[in-house]
Amino acid sequence: MADVFMHTYHRLPVTFVKGEGAWLTDVPGKRYLDFTAGIAVNCLGHGYPALVKAITEQAARFNHVCNYYQSDVSVAFAERLVAACAGMRKVFLGNSGAEANEGACKIARKYSLKKYGPGRHRIVTLKGSFHGRTITTLSATGQEKFHRDFGPFTEGFLFVPPRDVAALDRALDPSSVAGLLIEAIQGESGILPQEQAYIDAAARFCAERDILLMFDEVQCGVGRTGTFLACEAYGIQPDVVTLAKGLSGGVPVGAVLAGEKAADVFETGDHGSTFGGNPLAAAAGLVVLQTVNNPLFLKEIVLKGEKIQTALTSWNHPAIKDVRGRGLMIGVDITTEAWSMLEAALAKGLLILSAGPNTLRFLPPYTITDAEIDQGLGILKGVLDSP
Ligand SMILES: Cc1ncc(COP(=O)(O)O)c(C=O)c1O
Numbered sequence: 434m435a436d437v438f439m440h441t442y443h444r445l446p447v448t449f450v451k452g453e454g455a456w457l458t459d460v461p462g463k464r465y466l467d468f469t470a471g472i473a474v475n476c477l478g479h480g481y482p483a484l485v486k487a488i489t490e491q492a493a494r495f496n497h498v499c500n501y502y503q504s505d506v507s508v509a510f511a512e513r514l515v516a517a518c519a520g521m522r523k524v525f526l527g528n529s530g531a532e533a534n535e536g537a538c539k540i541a542r543k544y545s546l547k548k549y550g551p552g553r554h555r556i557v558t559l560k561g562s563f564h565g566r567t568i569t570t571l572s573a574t575g576q577e578k579f580h581r582d583f584g585p586f587t588e589g590f591l592f593v594p595p596r597d598v599a600a601l602d603r604a605l606d607p608s609s610v611a612g613l614l615i616e617a618i619q620g621e622s623g624i625l626p627q628e629q630a631y632i633d634a635a636a637r638f639c640a641e642r643d644i645l646l647m648f649d650e651v652q653c654g655v656g657r658t659g660t661f662l663a664c665e666a667y668g669i670q671p672d673v674v675t676l677a678k679g680l681s682g683g684v685p686v687g688a689v690l691a692g693e694k695a696a697d698v699f700e701t702g703d704h705g706s707t708f709g710g711n712p713l714a715a716a717a718g719l720v721v722l723q724t725v726n727n728p729l730f731l732k733e734i735v736l737k738g739e740k741i742q743t744a745l746t747s748w749n750h751p752a753i754k755d756v757r758g759r760g761l762m763i764g765v766d767i768t769t770e771a772w773s774m775l776e777a778a779l780a781k782g783l784l785i786l787s788a789g790p791n792t793l794r795f796l797p798p799y800t801i802t803d804a805e806i807d808q809g810l811g812i813l814k815g816v817l818d819s820p
Pocket residue numbers: 528529530531532534563564565566616620621649650651652653677678
C-alpha cells in the first residue's frame with residue numbers, strides 16, 4: 434500500500450483503476466462486485482452514462498463560479514432538490530455530510546437565539562450516532578471512541594439512548610435545547626432503524642417545545658431506503674434535513690435543507706463555503722435527482738432490498754444472527770469478526786462493508802441487477818461457509 438497518505442484509514446490491500454456499473458477492477462485486472470457504492474455514494478454505480486455525460490458537458494462549460502454569483506445549473510439543482518424533499522423550502526449547498534450537519538447545528542442555534550435569546554443552544558443527539566469528523570460534528574457524535582485525543586470539543590451537545598422515549602422527554606428541555614439531530618437509520622453503528630413510536634414522540638416533543646427536528650440523512654437519504662428521504666417512511670415532517678454522499682452520485686456535495694420554521698434563519702454573511710453548490714456537483718446531482726426521485730425507480734430499490742434480506746434470512750445460516758434494514762441499506766449481524774469477512778470476501782471478488790465489530794453492511798448501487806445480487810450473495814455464502 435502507498436505510504437504517502439496519513440494513516441487514518443484501515444485499508445484493504447487493493448487499488449482500483451476502473452469502474453463499470455456495480456463492478457470495480459484492480460491494477461492486475463481482477464474484477465470485484467461492489468456492494469458498497471463507496472459507502473452509499475455511487476448510488477447510480479460506476480460510469481452511469483447520463484452522469485458521465487452531465488459531468489463532462491459541465492466541465493467543458495465551466496467548473497466553478499464563486500458565490501458572488503449564481504450558475505444556471507446550481508439553481509436548477511437546488512430547485513429540484515428542494516422540491517424532492519417534502520416540506521423543505523430552502524437549501525444551503527456544501528461539500529460533505531459533516532459540513533451539512535455543521536450547517537444544521539448553526540441553523541438550530543441561530544433559530545433559537547433569534548427567538549428566545551441566549552442560553553437555549555443545546556443540541557440533543559443519540560448514543561451510537563455518527564454525524565461527521567469535524568470537531569463540532571464529532572462533538573455531536575454519540576460514540577465515546579470518537580471523543581478521545583481531539584478535545585476540547587464544541588460545547589452544548591447532549592446524548593440520549595435510542596429507543597428510550599422517557600429519556601428523550603427529559604433531555605428535550607425547552608429552556609436549554611435548540612435542536613434534536615437524529616439519523617432515521619443509524620448507519621455507522623450497525624444499520625439500526627429508529628422505532629416508529631420513538632420518532633412519533635420526538636416529532637411531538639419538538640413541535641410542542643419549538644425545538645428543531647433535524648434529520649441527518651447523509652447515509653440513509655437520496656432514495657437509499659426506498660423513499661427519497663428515509664424520514665418519509667415515519668410520516669413526520671422534519672424542520673431540517675441534511676444530505677450528502679449519494680446526492681451527486683460520486684461528486685463531493687452536501688446539503689442542509691430547511692422547512693417553514695428555519696428556511697430564513699441564515700442571513701447574509703452567516704454561512705458560506707467556497708465549493709458549495711459547485712456546478713460540477715450540481716450537474717451530477719441533477720442527474721441523480723432526475724433518476725432516483727421517481728416512484729418506479731424507488732420501488733425497484735425496495736424490491737432489490739427485499740430480495741437481499743429474504744435470501745439472507747432463508748439461508749438460516751449459523752453464522753448469521755440478524756438481518757435488518759430498509760431498501761438497499763442492510764445490516765447483518767454475524768457470529769464472527771466482521772473485518773475478517775471483508776478480507777475474505779475481497780479475496781473472492783466481493784466488496785462489502787462493516788458497521789461495528791460484528792455487523793456486515795451492504796449499500797450496493799441502486800442500479801445493481803438481480804443477477805448481480807444473486808452473484809454477490811453466492812460469494813457471501815461461500816465466505817460465511819468457509820471464511
Ligand atoms: C449519518 C452520517 N452523517 C454524517 C456523515 C459524515 O459525512 P462526510 O464523511 O461526508 O463528512 C456520515 C458519514 O459516514 C454519516 O453516515
